[in-house]
Amino acid sequence: MLTGTGGTREKKSSNFHSDLPPPPEQPKQGTFASLRIRNYRLFFSGQVVSNVGTWMNRIAQDWLVFTLTGNNPVALGVAAALQFAPTLFLSLYAGVLADRLDKRKLLILLQSAMAGCAVILGVLDVSGLVQVWHVYVLCLVFGVFVALETPVRQSFTSEMVGVGQISNAVALNSSSFNLARVVGPAVAGLLIIWVGTGVVFLINAATTAAVITGLLMMRPSELHRGPVIARKKGQLREGLRYVRGRADLVAVLTLVFCVSTFGITFFTTLAIMAANVFHKEADGYGLLSTMLAVGTLAGALLAARRSVRGTPRLRMVFGSALVFGVLEIAAGLMPTYTSFAIALIPVGLVLMTFMNTANTTVQLSVDQEMRGRVMGLYMLVFLGGNPIAGPMTGWLADQFGGRSTFLVGGVMSILAALVLGLVLRWRAGLAARRVEARGTV
Template sequence: MKRILAGTYQSLTIRNFRLFAAGQLVSVAGTWMMVVAQDWLVLALTGDSGTALGVVTALQFAPLLLLTLYAGGLADRHDKRRLLMAVNLVSAALALSLALLVLAGRVELWHVFLFALGLGTVNAVEVPTRMAFVSELVGAELLPNASALSAAYFNCARVVGPALAGLMISWSGTAAVMLVNAASYLATVGGLRMMRPGELHRSGRRPDRVRVMDGIRLVMSRRDLLLPMVLVAVIGMLGFNFQLILPLLAKTVFHADAAEFGLLTTALAAGSLVAAFATTLRRGRPPLGLVVAAALGFGIMQALAGLAPTHAVAVVLLFGTGFGSVCFAQAANHRIQLGAAPAYRGRIMALYTLVFQGTTPFGALLVGWLSDLLGARSGLVLGGTASVVAALVVLALHLGGTTGAPPPSPRPAAFRSVRR
């Protein structure tokens, strides 16, 4: 038992990772509080419009579609630690601005739209940089463990954040939640500043020139990277729209208040947390079959959650859905990230972020429209069904393809001899 526990928390023996995890735990909790407050504010401003929620979600994720690949190049070229400090400070300023508008009683829907667009622009840089930075904190050997622990603290925050937000909205309104979120970003900045740069695992000199297309060509030339990336794209677009669906499910199907809405989100996050701890013992790169199996399990649980007859049954099924979501996301992340050379990791994780989260605007608009037309349940049923079909298609392509070792990664352009 002691050996299992030691393996589970092995990455926390590294000081830089402890500082990073502590700061992220506070910051991500604030972010999930903000998600609940923002959605509740939009519903209050629009009379429970699913379309308006879809637009907000689309605006928040649209910059990922446009800017993430470029941001991956920035992450490979520049100091990831300093880049993360800068984007977290910008996020804090955005959250504070929206909070002040709400406090002044002057907030309008277009303000929320503008905030969502600004935060999405910052996230387009932050997400791939953060993912690639984890490998610098712990090295390749501990990357699966550190990634799983990152998912664990992320989902701890998803458990605590929405529950606190529901209570705070009931007591003080949405503005107080937004102020807490603005302050929470400083925890990440503080942790990053306290790190010892000399202890980071950096792979030599950063390249002077970084070509985004090199990362895309690498994925396209490798079936072991391409197939899980395709699966990530479909499930990310149609299966991971909980931010949009759950508030609609709570208000229009179960006629729940803010606290009960928070419970639905907390159940999803609790299942995710259990899965995150379950994957901390992974060592090495998972097989594609595990990625497909996780996608199938996630899709089945999500579709069943969409058919839940009562709020209590929905809570139980959303716990299972959350478990499946992290099992899939972690398996796909490790399969893709550990299949790429370190010099490509920023660009590969930018492409991963693009297909996972950058496709969300299309899914959000479709699911928002479908929810207005057929009800909130339809969004969960659609996402679950699409996930199952995508998993079966990828499995068929894998079984029908050629076997053998993947081709070696091409050398980074910056390290080739170039005639000037």
């Protein structure tokens, strides 16, 4: 494993575009190798069910806000901002908790709290009492639990499968998430028309029981736990110093922030495109989400297959971000609903290639005792831009039309990939010249 101190850090910075070093116990894997591990199999099965409910909830929440505000894109952006704002303040602290506490027990507690939010919103909606400010408050509360839960869940992956299976497990996690993304939005669109958004929220709460059951059935003795990190002052600053000393991690995290904040805004932009550009109802919105999910599922399965070949390359991270930007611009220019929906498939495929490669690169390149804190920072940069992105996309759509959100997101993703890639190449050349100069002295 890489370390963040001394000569190892210097050696890493001199070769940014080479393969990351392989984990010390990398086994030969198949596409579904991690599913041979009982604890992970329980987690994966629960996630498949729970993620379907999560996507149904997402579609229902967006449509409820749209319904309550007369299809106001700014209101949709506000809801997204409130849901993701807690990530700015809590994800780093959640990373410290992940390194310090029992991740499995913490996940059980946080998943239960998230289900409670869905129950409250569902009851308010079914009873006819729901108002837009109720949704805003619950978005904020739910966002607090998500901000704490996500870094813990991300870093828990290595405890379930061991270091050698991280690449495969991360890819399979994405497959589960995106398989649900194919099913959830389409089902939600139909259910919203048949029975209303309130029932969808209650169904989501029920599906959360699946992942909680899986966590309860795990065998703690079979987890690959790292060393216990005792509570002490300065642990958060220690994690930030570790990342600051790794130029490769800084570059990847910066790229993730730029692409996520400006390019991955589909939570709001797809609803805007469906309702305001193509004048569709909830089922039309759900279909767009499903088409995007077909692409992301394909990308996740390809990532699981690629994990057999070893650790990812940094050039894959930057190259996929660049291609994603190009495809997002192309999708935004599509003239009809059908052509736009079809264009979302390759967008989703390349998006998932970028997300999985970036996530795996970060997890494999840090010390185990730092993984929770680094993944807390990763989730901060991945989700922390959403409070900016939500209002920004709403404003862009209101001022320049729904297509503008795709065009701006694509351009920003391309610029970020090019600029950061050139900076890394320049640093690599500079480091190589320094090594050569020392050798000639």
